[in-house]
Amino acid sequence: MIQFDEKIYFYLLAIIPVMALAFFFLQIWKKKTQKRFADSSLLKRLAPNKSSFKSTLKLVFLLGGLAFLVLGLVNPKIGTKLETVKREGVDIVFALDVSKSMLAEDIAPNRLEKSKRIVSEIINQLASDRIGIIAYAGQAYPQLPITTDYGAAKMFLQSMNTDMLSSQGTAINAAIDLASTYYDDSQQTNRVLFIVSDGEDHSESSTINAVEKATQNGIRVYTIGVGKAKGAPIPIKRNGIVESLKKDNQGEVVITKLNEDVLTEIADRGNGEYIDGSNTENAVEFIKEELNRMDKTEFEAKQFAEYKDQFQWFLAAGFLFLFLDIFVLDRKTQWLKKLNLFNEHDDEQD
16 A cells, blocks of 8 residues: 655656657757758767767656656655554445536535535544445435545545436435445444435435334434525536526426425434535534534454655665766767667778
């Protein structure tokens, strides 16, 4: 397992192709200038020891040295040991609504981006809990299985969008049923499901049945409402520009509204709470307090330990390459000249 301490230094690698291009154009300019001065046979007589290969070799040493120095600044670390550790926490599953109604912009920048921000902030507050992510619209899709890898969770979270599921609609019951399969630890007493949605549910009766079944399995269902009760149209964009608004079969603009009643009923029946997601800070603080009050269950998790710095090897290689660049001269090396490894012919005549 590899970690990088200072990833920002990777941007310095951009200087390498720039220098390579500069060298390429410099060589073209040199050849044109030399041709105007004299023909190639005369140039070889004037500079018989000039190597056509050494300049390229020096560039390779220079760029290689810079690349290794940058990697040294990044400081790669290698996990040398995989060990099992004991952790205490709660199993948490986030079910995010990715239906088209989540594109409504009654809450900035839109409902889906607001939902992702809320979940991301909740993850930032966690310490040792296990988390999973589900995307749902007309059907539910397992985005991330239960894990303690918060970095991966955030990466998968940010990739979620309204185009990831072809089946449109809002089937909360499908998300609850799928979430029930995430809790694979029979010893875990606290199982929490957060449904993040605008509350538009196209299968209300099935949803209530799914909630009751989930509570029987020890799952507490919380709902987070994202949107405004007054509603907003659903923009249809291309390249970030609004082209039109979504319309129904009668040609009327569709207005999607936050349905707090549905979300509140789901939370009540699921032994949870309804949370207003309009204020991210307040919502996250409330959830943090709720999780802290829950009993933590001990579980085992495998993780890499004993990460060791590897920067010294890259710095050593970098300085070695720069040392070679300094001491390799542009003129031909006599013993290499005798071997003629690079097919550099000497046209001198006695």
